[in-house]
Each structure stands twice: as C-alpha cells, then as structure tokens.
Amino acid sequence: MFIRQRGILLGITVLVLSAAAYAQEISREQIKGLDEQVQEIKSDVLGIAAELNQLEEKLLYPSTTQAAVFVSVVRGETFRLDSVEIQLDGKPVAHHLYSFKELEALQKGGVQRIYTGNVRPGAHDLQVLLTGKTADGSDLRRTESFKLSKDVGPKIVELSLAAQRITLTDR
Numbered sequence: 001m002f003i004r005q006r007g008i009l010l011g012i013t014v015l016v017l018s019a020a021a022y023a024q025e026i027s028r029e030q031i032k033g034l035d036e037q038v039q040e041i042k043s044d045v046l047g048i049a050a051e052l053n054q055l056e057e058k059l060l061y062p063s064t065t066q067a068a069v070f071v072s073v074v075r076g077e078t079f080r081l082d083s084v085e086i087q088l089d090g091k092p093v094a095h096h097l098y099s100f101k102e103l104e105a106l107q108k109g110g111v112q113r114i115y116t117g118n119v120r121p122g123a124h125d126l127q128v129l130l131t132g133k134t135a136d137g138s139d140l141r142r143t144e145s146f147k148l149s150k151d152v153g154p155k156i157v158e159l160s161l162a163a164q165r166i167t168l169t170d171r
Contacts, residue, residue, distance in 0.1 A: 057116070067119035067155040069094065069126075073106040078135040079163040081106065086115055087127040093117060111158070119155065124148045128159055128166050135163075142166060 071084055081103050086094040094115035098106075106112065126148050132140045144166040148157065156171040 061116055061118055063154050064152050065118040065120060067115075067117055067150060068113055068157070069115040070111050070156070070158045071096075071106070071114045072109075072111045072158060072160050073103075074160050074162040075109065077107065077162050079140055080133040081130065081161065082132045083130075084114060084159075084161070085129040087125075087129075088115075088117075088119065089124050090127075106161075119150050121150050121152050124150060126157070126168070130161055130166060132163075144168075 069086060073081065081098050083095065083097045085092060096112075096114055102112070124147070126146045128144050128146070130140070130142045134140050140163060142163075142165070146168045148155070148170070158169040158171065160167045160169065
C-alpha cells in the first residue's frame with residue numbers, strides 16, 4: 001500500500017511540474033508576442049509623430065512666406081563657437097548656445113537649422129552675432145549685417161561661420 005501511495009504521489013508531482021513548465025512556456029510566448037506588439041505600436045506612434053510635425057510645419061510656415069536660416073562652420077576653422085544670435089529687421093529671431101558635441105558636428109561639415117519663420121516678401125535686414133574663442137584662447141565676437149530679398153516662395157539662407165568673417169549664401 002505504501003508503494004502504491006508513493007507511486008500516486010510521484011505521478012501527481014510529475015503532473016504538477018509538467019503543468020507548471022507548460023504554463024511558463026505559454027507565458028514566455030505570450031510575453032514575446034506582447035513585446036512584438038509594443039514595438040509595432042512604438043513604430044506606428046513615431047511615424048505618426050513625424051507626419052504631424054510635417055503637417056504642423058506646413059500650417060505654421062506656408063511656402064509663400066517661409067524663410068529658413070542654416071548655420072555651418074567653414075572647414076578647417078579651429079575657433080570654438082559659443083553662441084550665434086540672429087536678428088531679422090532689428091528683432092531677435094534666434095539664439096543658440098553650442099555644446100561641445102554640436103560644435104564638433106559643425107566642424108565635421110554638419111549644418112544646423114537655427115531659424116524657421118514667416119517672412120513677408122520684400123527687402124529685409126539680417127544681422128548675425130557670433131561669440132566664441134579663438135585658437136589661442138582670446139575672446140571672439142563678430143557681427144555681420146546682410147540685406148535679404150524675399151520673394152513669394154520659400155527662402156533658404158546659409159551662414160558660413162569663420163573666425164575672420166561670416167558669409168551668407170542665398171539659395
């Protein structure tokens with residue numbers, strides 16, 4: 001009788017352990033499936049966010065009045081850029097303080113969009129103030145003024161920064 005009870009107890013134990021292992025297998029599969037669904041949802045949300053940003057830009061800055069200013073650093077320049085301030089028709093429209101990583105990206109040929117806004121067609125004054133340090137550690141402060149002519153349609157301007165001068169490329 002004792003052997004028979006022991007056999008039944010052993011059978012029940014094996015049955016319980018196999019059921020627990022089966023439950024773990026199902027839950028791992030379910031977790032994997034849920035993780036895949038979460039990743040798909042994240043991807044969808046990021047795509048929707050990108051589309052919303054594009055729509056927002058089109059609504060806020062219609063192509064007939066849109067103006068964009070980009071900043072780059074002339075290749076081979078060794079000065080440290082601290083900040084750039086831009087004024088349009090005497091009003092400040094953009095100001096940016098540069099981190100080490102941003103400066104490094106600009107020195108490697110990167111371009112930063114520093115301003116996007118609505119500008120009416122006609123003649124405009126653009127003033128650029130650059131602050132930084134020269135290679136020998138002395139303070140650098142350069143101000144340049146430019147005349148812009150905005151037509152109907154988007155306007156793109158690139159400012160190329162160097163220790164000795166700032167140049168404007170009208171595109």
